[in-house]
Amino acid sequence: MTIEETIAKYKEDFDLFPDPNDKLEYIFDLGKKHTTLPEEDKNDNTYVNGCASDAWLVGECKDGLLVLRGEGTSEMAKGMLTLLIDIFGNKTPEDILGFDPAKLQDMGIVELLSPVRQQSLEAFLKMVYGYAHKCKEQGA
Amino acid sequence: MSTTMKIENLQAKIGDKQILKGLNLELEPGKVHAIMGPNGAGKSTLSKAIVGHYDIEILGGDITYKGKSILEMEAEERALEGVFLSFQHPVEIPGVNNAYFLRTALNAKLKHEGKDELNAAEFLREMKKHLEMLGMKSDMISRSLNEGFSGGEKKRNEILQMLILEPEVIILDEIDSGLDIDALRAVSEGINKMKDGKRTFLVITHYSRILDYIEPDYIHVLKDGKVIKTAGPELVPYLEEHGYDGIEED
Numbered sequence: 001m002t003i004e005e006t007i008a009k010y011k012e013d014f015d016l017f018p019d020p021n022d023k024l025e026y027i028f029d030l031g032k033k034h035t036t037l038p039e040e041d042k043n044d045n046t047y048v049n050g051c052a053s054d055a056w057l058v059g060e061c062k063d064g065l066l067v068l069r070g071e072g073t074s075e076m077a078k079g080m081l082t083l084l085i086d087i088f089g090n091k092t093p094e095d096i097l098g099f100d101p102a103k104l105q106d107m108g109i110v111e112l113l114s115p116v117r118q119q120s121l122e123a124f125l126k127m128v129y130g131y132a133h134k135c136k137e138q139g140a
Numbered sequence: 141m142s143t144t145m146k147i148e149n150l151q152a153k154i155g156d157k158q159i160l161k162g163l164n165l166e167l168e169p170g171k172v173h174a175i176m177g178p179n180g181a182g183k184s185t186l187s188k189a190i191v192g193h194y195d196i197e198i199l200g201g202d203i204t205y206k207g208k209s210i211l212e213m214e215a216e217e218r219a220l221e222g223v224f225l226s227f228q229h230p231v232e233i234p235g236v237n238n239a240y241f242l243r244t245a246l247n248a249k250l251k252h253e254g255k256d257e258l259n260a261a262e263f264l265r266e267m268k269k270h271l272e273m274l275g276m277k278s279d280m281i282s283r284s285l286n287e288g289f290s291g292g293e294k295k296r297n298e299i300l301q302m303l304i305l306e307p308e309v310i311i312l313d314e315i316d317s318g319l320d321i322d323a324l325r326a327v328s329e330g331i332n333k334m335k336d337g338k339r340t341f342l343v344i345t346h347y348s349r350i351l352d353y354i355e356p357d358y359i360h361v362l363k364d365g366k367v368i369k370t371a372g373p374e375l376v377p378y379l380e381e382h383g384y385d386g387i388e389e390d
Binding site: 013014016017019022025026029030032033 | 259260261264265268282
């Protein structure tokens with residue numbers, strides 16, 4: 001599934017909930033599938049700076065794809081990490097770098113996030129794009 | 141004859157009054173068993189005894205399901221094992237969102253079966269298909285459970301629960317009471333959708349009209365706490381004509 005297709009899938013999901021609170025609750029729900037990281041992967045290099053709660057994101061280049069793993073401490077961070085890793089994980093760096101993050105707004109949830117949470121999203125995206133750049137350089 | 145559920149010499153009381161007085165009944169897998177009988181015969185008591193309702197005190201006999209006795213099991217354990225009762229008078233529970241209620245029940249069952257639980261979106265997709273078939277408005281899932289629902293809406297909501305939980309033994313206690321023709325048709329359609337040759341139905345009713353839609357395999361006449369006659373669907377027109385008094389005990 002491409003990044004755009006995954007976003008379209010989530011837009012369909014979020015559209016099922018007319019109430020904004022239910023949309024946010026669905027993000028929490030997604031967090032139930034959240035995985036954790038081994039302690040050695042939680043360090044300064046993987047720490048998501050600017051996230052409202054503690055969160056770590058590991059990006060590794062495998063067979064030309066960026067593989068993402070993460071761990072969040074709050075319900076919102078767990079949900080958002082699960083959602084975003086599903087969108088950006090296992091994609092080529094070219095696909096990620098060629099994607100305009102403004103399109104994430106198509107899901108209809110970005111505008112529902114508080115300014116602090118929007119800042120967390122930006123911090124996460126910054127790390128993803130950083131990992132994608134490194135992955136591209138490794139492949140070059 | 142293979143048996144899904146076997147009820148042997150069941151005796152039960154509610155309060156000080158003994159209602160079931162040595163009831164015997166065998167439910168075959170995949171069959172629709174209709175229980176008919178006059179008021180006070182023990183029809184609803186039987187359904188409550190099967191699901192483990194707290195009103196009921198068992199005095200003797202046994203109920204075995206898939207070969208083991210369920211009398212010592214709590215109501216929720218029986219439900220998790222696939223026994224379902226649609227209530228004659230579904231209760232209203234203000235403050236409990238219908239969708240949350242249904243999803244929690246479904247996920248408890250999925251967990252019990254070692255399956256993945258459904259997230260809110262997966263659940264809503266599943267539920268919307270059923271809502272359409274049952275002619276239920278989509279706002280009914282976001283309202284409090286049964287609160288302010290009409291009689292017909294409550295019964296449709298019971299059938300919605302049944303469709304979502306996909307039980308193996310389905311007890312419908314007067315599911316047809318208070319239904320107009322459209323609601324009766326929608327409810328029957330929901331029930332018929334569940335007929336797959338494996339699930340077993342126990343349809344408790346006073347009237348034959350729902351049996352025109354559901355087509356029972358067996359009719360059991362219950363009188364004074366016992367099954368006094370078991371026959372095929374040909375018994376229905378006889379009962380319509382002669383009433384319960386005209387039935388001779390087997």
